[in-house]
Amino acid sequence: MTKRLRILSATATVLVALGLSACGDDPADKRDGGAWADGRSGTPATAEGAPADGAAPKGAKPGTTPSESPSTPPFVMPTKAKSAPAARKVVDAFKDAGLKVPNLRDRSKDCGPNGLGVGCAQLLATDAVSVYVFPDEATATNQTDVWGIKAYRAGAVVLNYLDTRTSVAEQKRYNDVLATLG
Template structure:
């Protein structure tokens, strides 16, 4: 019986040792890494770890998100046929005398590197953001997520989250879109 216990404890020790060797330091620990508050994990007295050259070939395509080999590359959706472009909507707001300060094209945020909500176009202003979706179903779903801070007409959604646009002003933007779409 003593021999079995000794054999069992030896086997357990070997398994634990094997498990611990697999728990080595990850690349963030090896390279110093940072804590959540931005402080470096590397000791103050140690030299900084060398970093990889910016043009080093790591086998991944440049400028694209890392995807599994079985995942097809992401293609941005196209706007629904017959839906006005986000630029046309913003121009209609301007023509109606509505404020559209600080216009920014944020269409790249529609894809996997941004919010990934599946829009085809996005123009943001300080008063309203204009989303154009590939179809009405996707636009309806996203409007339901945003609730009362959004207005939908066809495949175009106006989003007022994070703006100081009053209810009266929102109604004016909504009416212009309703006439346009």
């Protein structure tokens, strides 16, 4: 049994070594920049994109390290549709109609790529309902389709009842208030 374990262990080691050697970078492969992404021959680049000898990459200011690819545009948060009411106006309408909006939180920062990433422009969450305002009706429709029966859309505004204990009857009251704002 011990001999069999040694053979299996040795075989696994050889297979891992072969797999890793096959994953190496080809310096001659210009499609992915090869090992010399800075364009110089003979000096491989480090993981940060700077040459291994510490010199700055071509075109970079001395003493700076690039934080992201120059071809990646910065993220810009979407803006709400002009015809859509603001999330705050929707929540205020709920209050005016006597509906509960417990534990109100502005989570608009979660609309972007580092949060939920659903593409909304505004997000106000309560324990009863979350109000999403999207940049257009098409995006709102797509997200409503994803959430299914736990969501209601009017224009570019979507009410989400996922992870709430709001009854179906109460959901209808929130939906009716939103429908009057559109």
